[in-house]
Amino acid sequence: MCGIAGFAFDERRGTESAQILDDMCGTLFRRGPDAGGAFVRPWVALGMRRLSIIDLSGGNQPLYNEDRSIALVCNGEIYNSPELRRQLQTLGHTFATNSDCETIVHGYEEWGEDVLPRLNGMFAFALWDDQRQQLLLARDRAGIKPLHYAVVGGAVIFGSELKALLPHPKVRRDLDLEALTDYLAFEYVPSPRSIFKDISKLPPGCSMVCRRDAPPRITQYWDLSLTDDPVGPDLPLEAAAAGVRQALEQAVRTELISDVPVGVLLSGGIDSSTVAALMARQTSGPVQSFSIAFEDPSFDESPYARQVAAHIGADHHELVLKSSDLWELVPSVASFLDEPLGDSSLIPTYLLSRFVRQHVKVVLGGDGGDELFAGYPTLQAHQAARYLRHVPASVQAALRWGAGKLPVSHNNISLDFKAKRFLAGLPHDAVVRHHMWLGSLPHAEGRQLLTAEARSMLGGGAGYERAYQHLQACPASRELNQILYLDFKLYLENDILPKVDRASMACSLEVRVPLLNRIVLDCVAKLPLDLKIRGMATKFIMKEAVKDLLPAGIISRKKKGFNMPVARWLSHELRPLLEDTLDGTKLRNDGIFEPRAVRQLMDDHFAHGRDNRKQLWTLLVFQQWFDRYASSASDNRWSTRAA
Numbered sequence: 001m002c003g004i005a006g007f008a009f010d011e012r013r014g015t016e017s018a019q020i021l022d023d024m025c026g027t028l029f030r031r032g033p034d035a036g037g038a039f040v041r042p043w044v045a046l047g048m049r050r051l052s053i054i055d056l057s058g059g060n061q062p063l064y065n066e067d068r069s070i071a072l073v074c075n076g077e078i079y080n081s082p083e084l085r086r087q088l089q090t091l092g093h094t095f096a097t098n099s100d101c102e103t104i105v106h107g108y109e110e111w112g113e114d115v116l117p118r119l120n121g122m123f124a125f126a127l128w129d130d131q132r133q134q135l136l137l138a139r140d141r142a143g144i145k146p147l148h149y150a151v152v153g154g155a156v157i158f159g160s161e162l163k164a165l166l167p168h169p170k171v172r173r174d175l176d177l178e179a180l181t182d183y184l185a186f187e188y189v190p191s192p193r194s195i196f197k198d199i200s201k202l203p204p205g206c207s208m209v210c211r212r213d214a215p216p217r218i219t220q221y222w223d224l225s226l227t228d229d230p231v232g233p234d235l236p237l238e239a240a241a242a243g244v245r246q247a248l249e250q251a252v253r254t255e256l257i258s259d260v261p262v263g264v265l266l267s268g269g270i271d272s273s274t275v276a277a278l279m280a281r282q283t284s285g286p287v288q289s290f291s292i293a294f295e296d297p298s299f300d301e302s303p304y305a306r307q308v309a310a311h312i313g314a315d316h317h318e319l320v321l322k323s324s325d326l327w328e329l330v331p332s333v334a335s336f337l338d339e340p341l342g343d344s345s346l347i348p349t350y351l352l353s354r355f356v357r358q359h360v361k362v363v364l365g366g367d368g369g370d371e372l373f374a375g376y377p378t379l380q381a382h383q384a385a386r387y388l389r390h391v392p393a394s395v396q397a398a399l400r401w402g403a404g405k406l407p408v409s410h411n412n413i414s415l416d417f418k419a420k421r422f423l424a425g426l427p428h429d430a431v432v433r434h435h436m437w438l439g440s441l442p443h444a445e446g447r448q449l450l451t452a453e454a455r456s457m458l459g460g461g462a463g464y465e466r467a468y469q470h471l472q473a474c475p476a477s478r479e480l481n482q483i484l485y486l487d488f489k490l491y492l493e494n495d496i497l498p499k500v501d502r503a504s505m506a507c508s509l510e511v512r513v514p515l516l517n518r519i520v521l522d523c524v525a526k527l528p529l530d531l532k533i534r535g536m537a538t539k540f541i542m543k544e545a546v547k548d549l550l551p552a553g554i555i556s557r558k559k560k561g562f563n564m565p566v567a568r569w570l571s572h573e574l575r576p577l578l579e580d581t582l583d584g585t586k587l588r589n590d591g592i593f594e595p596r597a598v599r600q601l602m603d604d605h606f607a608h609g610r611d612n613r614k615q616l617w618t619l620l621v622f623q624q625w626f627d628r629y630a631s632s633a634s635d636n637r638w639s640t641r642a643a
Contacts, residue, residue: 002061003028003505004073005159006046006126007168008135009212013042021045023167028160030336031075031505037061039071043212044128044135048073051508053258053362059099065109066094069130072108074101075160076123076145077510079254079517084118100257101125108136116207116221120254120518124202126158135210141222142368142516143191143204143493146501150198156210161502163338165199172198175630177450177457180592180622182466184446186439187342187618188494190466195339195625204493224488225525226476237544240531243523244545251517252278255364263288263360265352265511266314268304270539270546270554271366271375275514277549279364280312289314290356290363292348295322301560304553311551319355321348326564327573333621334628336506342440342618343499344564350503357507367496368515371488372524373542374532375559378437379480383536385426385433386479417567417611430479431467431486438491440618449597449619466490481529567613570620571606578602578616581623590626593619 005024012020018040025036025047032049039046039062048061062071078084081100084107089095093106100121107115108127113136122144127136137158139147149158152170159165166173174197179189191201202208205222252275256262264276266289280287289309293302302318309316326347333346356363370376425433436442443463447455467486474485497513504511514520531541543555570578582602584595598619605612 002048002050002073002075003031003160003164004046004048004075004124004126005164006044006073007155007157008044008128008210010043010045010153010155010157010168010170014040017045020168021047024159024164025049027164027167030508031160033508035060037073039073039128041128041130043133044071046071046073046126046128048075051361051510053077053260053510059097059101061099061101063097063099063102063105065105066096070105070108071128071130072101072105072125074104074123074125075147076101076121076125076140077255077257077512078103078119078121078123079257080118080120082257113207113209113219113221122512122516124160133212136207137202137210138207138221139202139204141205141518141521142488142497142513144497144501144513144516146498147202148194148199149202149208150200151210151216152198154212156216161338162194162196162199172196173630174198175592175626177454177592178459178461181443181446181450181458181463183340183342183622184441184449184618185443185463186435186490186494187614188498189339190490190494193466223473223475224485224521226474226481226485227526227528228476228478228481229528230530235528235531237531237541240527240541241544244527244541247520247523248274248514248545249278249282251514251519252364253282254519255512255514255517256282258362260361261288262512263290263356263363264314265289265356265363265365266291266305266308266316267366268301268306268308268554269366269559270543270550270557271369271515273304273308273366273550273554274369274542274546275364275366276308276314277312277546280314286313286315288360289316290352290359291316291318292352292355293318293320295320296565299563299565304557307551308554317355317359319352321351323565323569323573325351327569330569330574330620331577331624334624337502337621337625338629339498340618340622340625341495341498341502342614342621343495344566344617346499346503347564349499350506353504353507353509353511357509361508362510362512365500365511365513366515367500367513368492368520369539369542370559371484371492372515372520373539374480374484374529375539375542376487377538377559378434379483379533379538380536381422381437382430382434382480382483383533385422388426417613420611430483431464431471434483434486435464435467440614449593451591451594454592476529478529480533484529484532566617567605567611570613570616574620575606578620581620581627582616587623592626 028049032051034052035050037048037060061073064071078100081103084103088106123140124145124147148162150171157165157168165171176197179193179195183189189195191203206220209217264279266272266276291305294300329347421437425436470489474482500511534540547555582598587593587595601612601615604610
């Protein structure tokens with residue numbers, strides 16, 4: 001596990017290239033504090049920072065083939081490296097290290113780009129082929145590990161994080177206003193865009209081949225497959241559950257490979273509890289489990305985590321957090337978040353990662369289960385919407401009127417918040433409805449917050465274009481299957497996984513996600529939708545598969561989520577920060593947001609006229625990022641300064 005950075009086809013040479021590369025890798029020190037490495041040749045510079053997990057003494061990068069005509073830097077773990085190593089050795093390849101990532105080098109020698117479908121792991125890598133004079137960039141199937149790139153002035157520049165590209169002189173820091181409107185709508189910037197015009201994200205399951213004097217070629221080597229087939233007599237429930245159980249067991253087993261101790265993040269939800277229980281069955285000695293306890297009982301899941309830990313005999317570690325521990329961290333979020341991300345659970349994720357890192361270097365987590373096995377409450381809301389959309393418009397209007405009369409509460413996901421969100425999305429198609437429920441500012445509302453000058457620079461799109469593009473590529477036609485596909489391609493890739501990656505890597509902690517292992521992805525592709533969600537019962541087949549592993553109360557409990565008391569913070573503890581960050585004079589000088597419109601959002605929230613927690617949090621996070629990475633400049637209204 002590490003951070004990677006580099007560039008190719010730049011006119012700079014020798015010492016100058018080495019210094020730029022060193023500066024780029026320096027931004028990634030926390031991703032890999034154990035070692036560094038560099039490969040600098042004419043036309044290419046590859047660098048890395050290493051967090052030592054496998055082959056502690058001999059696995060430093062770059063890694064090479066036998067004649068050193070191929071060089072690799074890789075961020076990640078290749079879980080099927082033992083099988084690949086044996087196969088490649090049989091084919092005559094000689095390995096110089098015990099690093100799992102060396103299998104990529106020899107696999108590329110043997111199969112070229114066809115090595116990618118053979119890999120089971122979480123990875124983002126850059127491989128230089130000296131004979132072909134080409135750079136190959138690639139990313140794992142689900143996008144667990146990030147990879148950013150820029151193609152500017154004939155050069156290709158890449159890095160594990162957006163900020164790793166910024167030291168390169170060719171990379172400008174111009175704000176992408178279209179990406180900003182996406183951020184306001186989704187609470188994240190969907191790939192392939194980034195918040196900067198020059199920088200893109202390589203989509204998951206894709207590779208990019210770069211050659212001098214030729215445009216890059218991006219190829220998709222994998223996509224999520226979902227079947228619309230109904231449950232048939234040839235797939236009885238017991239057999240389907242057994243198949244899921246076997247896939248989960250194999251995935252956890254493969255991801256336990258490590259030369260350092262491995263722990264587990266345990267929230268008490270079914271996903272992390274399943275991972276922990278399967279881990280306990282496959283390791284000697286008690287599992288090291290870690291969770292957070294919140295002082296506020298409305299947000300606290302720690303009793304469930306303790307129950308599971310006791311059930312599996314884990315050595316459980318618990319971090320108790322007060323509200324002040326959380327909101328005091330808010331002003332420093334931008335220090336490790338190089339692109340705006342409006343998910344407030346980033347804060348406890350970071351604090352938990354910092355706590356865990358005091359004990360272990362690697363943990364397993366439960367991310368991905370909701371997207372693959374249909375666990376989100378929004379799926380139940382879509383089921384309800386299918387019926388309510390057929391009631392007369394007058395009845396829908398009456399429901400909205402009634403919801404509008406509910407008193408505004410700043411409690412955790414209160415009744416008025418849920419009712420108003422649900423009814424606001426009801427008239428729209430599934431794509432818009434879904435992202436209105438999940439996101440912050442619907443597309444039209446987000447644009448209205450911008451100044452007239454900023455709006456004039458935008459295109460005329462109807463909004464949610466990236467979601468509709470994914471919908472066109474979706475292999476399924478049933479609405480709920482399409483929602484699962486969108487969650488996998490948007491919410492999981494651009495919110496959940498970056499949140500965990502940035503928070504954990506800021507603490508030099510590796511988080512593995514066995515529910516996104518290729519073995520599980522292949523299993524889920526064959527499962528009918530009706531085995532995932534049955535009526536209003538979510539995660540139906542997964543619960544059947546693991547019901548003997550966990551206490552009955554854990555299997556049957558409702559999903560809670562990792563929520564923060566954001567609405568209350570913004571009106572009380574964080575109000576001075578909010579007022580200062582979204583100060584009208586500052587906003588006027590920046591020229592992006594209309595100060596009066598932002599002020600109205602704040603006043604309505606403070607007076608309990610409207611619950612604007614999502615809108616204000618999204619704006620607060622963006623403006624904190626902008627204040628760190630960007631400023632007005634004479635040559636470009638939204639170009640940026642050094643952090």
